[in-house]
Amino acid sequence: MTKRKPKCISGEQVSGSYSGLLDHIGHNVVCVCYGDMPEPANVAIECEDCGCVLVDFNYVDETACQKCGSKLRRNGKCSDQTCPYSDRQQHETFTEG
Numbered sequence: 001m002t003k004r005k006p007k008c009i010s011g012e013q014v015s016g017s018y019s020g021l022l023d024h025i026g027h028n029v030v031c032v033c034y035g036d037m038p039e040p041a042n043v044a045i046e047c048e049d050c051g052c053v054l055v056d057f058n059y060v061d062e063t064a065c066q067k068c069g070s071k072l073r074r075n076g077k078c079s080d081q082t083c084p085y086s087d088r089q090q091h092e093t094f095t096e097g
């Protein structure tokens with residue numbers, strides 16, 4: 001695994017902000033990942049010229065039902081028909097009856 005570069009910081013602000021990105025206009029900005037494809041642990045937008053991370057996101061498993069662990073369908077609902085999330089989105093809350 002490639003060693004992470006530090007986030008670019010100008011003053012108090014990290015680069016994932018208006019003024020942070022403004023510093024990189026005209027630079028070579030690339031999208032890279034850390035970890036193995038197709039689900040690397042982290043993906044980042046980096047500036048090659050400055051050698052720093054502009055924005056990055058960690059991997060979150062959004063493909064499995066948080067209640068029963070079944071695979072989610074493309075519409076975000078559980079593929080298990082007996083699961084209450086088969087007709088609800090994962091973030092919806094409800095009272096089981």
Ligand SMILES: [Zn+2]
Nearest residue numbers: 024027047050
């Ligand atoms: Zn830059």
Ligand SMILES: [Zn+2]
Nearest residue numbers: 065068078083
């Ligand atoms: Zn489920």
